[in-house]
Amino acid sequence: MSTVYVFGHKNPDNDAIMSAVVLSQLLNQVNYDGNTYVARRLGSLPAESAKLLADNGVAEPELLEVIEAADEPQQVVLTDHNEDGQTVDGIDNAVVTGVVDHHRIGGFTTAAPLHYIALPWGSSCTIVAKLFEVLGVEPTREQATLLLSAMMTDTLMLKSPTTTDVDRAMAAKLGEQVGVDPVKFGMEVFLSRPSGSFTAAEMVGNDIKLFEVGGQQLLIGQYETVDKTRALGMIDEIREAMRAYQAEKGADGIVLCVTDIMEEGSQVLFEGATEVAQKGLGIADEHDGVWMPGVLSRKKQVAAPILAAAE
Numbered sequence: 001m002s003t004v005y006v007f008g009h010k011n012p013d014n015d016a017i018m019s020a021v022v023l024s025q026l027l028n029q030v031n032y033d034g035n036t037y038v039a040r041r042l043g044s045l046p047a048e049s050a051k052l053l054a055d056n057g058v059a060e061p062e063l064l065e066v067i068e069a070a071d072e073p074q075q076v077v078l079t080d081h082n083e084d085g086q087t088v089d090g091i092d093n094a095v096v097t098g099v100v101d102h103h104r105i106g107g108f109t110t111a112a113p114l115h116y117i118a119l120p121w122g123s124s125c126t127i128v129a130k131l132f133e134v135l136g137v138e139p140t141r142e143q144a145t146l147l148l149s150a151m152m153t154d155t156l157m158l159k160s161p162t163t164t165d166v167d168r169a170m171a172a173k174l175g176e177q178v179g180v181d182p183v184k185f186g187m188e189v190f191l192s193r194p195s196g197s198f199t200a201a202e203m204v205g206n207d208i209k210l211f212e213v214g215g216q217q218l219l220i221g222q223y224e225t226v227d228k229t230r231a232l233g234m235i236d237e238i239r240e241a242m243r244a245y246q247a248e249k250g251a252d253g254i255v256l257c258v259t260d261i262m263e264e265g266s267q268v269l270f271e272g273a274t275e276v277a278q279k280g281l282g283i284a285d286e287h288d289g290v291w292m293p294g295v296l297s298r299k300k301q302v303a304a305p306i307l308a309a310a311e
């Protein structure tokens with residue numbers, strides 16, 4: 001019997017937090033492998049996650065900064081990510097016993113067999129919700145609420161092209177259990193973000209992931225807003241914050257998508273070495289950014305074509 005840490009990616013979004021929190025609860029409820037599962041986070045809690053956890057009486061996961069080497073290596077379960085560049089520092093000191101994820105698999109290797117659940121659904125929380133069914137457990141109202149919140153934030157209220165029929169069916173089921181309309185509930189979750197007070201640095205660093213693109217380190221950030229006007233009025237500050245973030249992380253280039261969920265598209269900005277990124281997206285950088293209508297998914301509509309262009 002061991003203590004197993006369960007956590008989502010660095011710069012956590014609501015899906016990274018809720019998938020770790022609710023999956024760890026589920027695994028404890030069924031006494032999975034006789035272990036104790038403890039949710040952790042790899043960065044500050046998103047505002048909407050903090051509010052949802054408080055409203056539902058669930059403790060905030062503690063910050064995990066690094067995993068140190070130990071005689072008995074720390075066991076971990078990764079949710080909502082699998083790539084080295086997105087996980088905890090010191091991951092090589094840990095034994096990954098499980099992954100629950102909805103992203104591409106990026107250079108993942110282990111020494112021993114593991115539980116690896118990868119499904120190309122709209123959110124990791126959709127997969128966690130399905131695991132409740134698989135394990136024959138009925139989610140509590142609180143668990144259903146937390147899962148549904150992350151399904152809505154990750155699929156932008158089911159509008160993102162990453163949304164599948166499974167997500168729509170699961171959202172309807174959880175919405176019925178909680179007694180909410182999933183899309184209206186999702187909009188409330190979005191509006192609980194204090195986006196009106198975001199600084200340029202927060203817009204850049206709030207939700208950003210590191211990718212290896214043709215031998216270069218490329219950061220791809222996404223700032224989701226219900227009104228891009230404020231961000232568009234801060235372009236010079238945002239570009240400066242992009243260059244600062246890139247320098248701090250020692251990356252070669254940085255892409256930022258300012259995604260307007262009401263207008264359903266993204267304003268895309270580039271700094272540093274981004275030739276491959278511009279080629280992959282089929283656009284050339286402009287000072288105010290380039291509006292890409294319909295682009296809502298970083299994974300499917302931004303990272304995937306950029307990675308394909310590097311091949």
Ligand SMILES: [Mn+2]
Binds near residue numbers: 015016080102122123
């Ligand atoms: Mn996710």
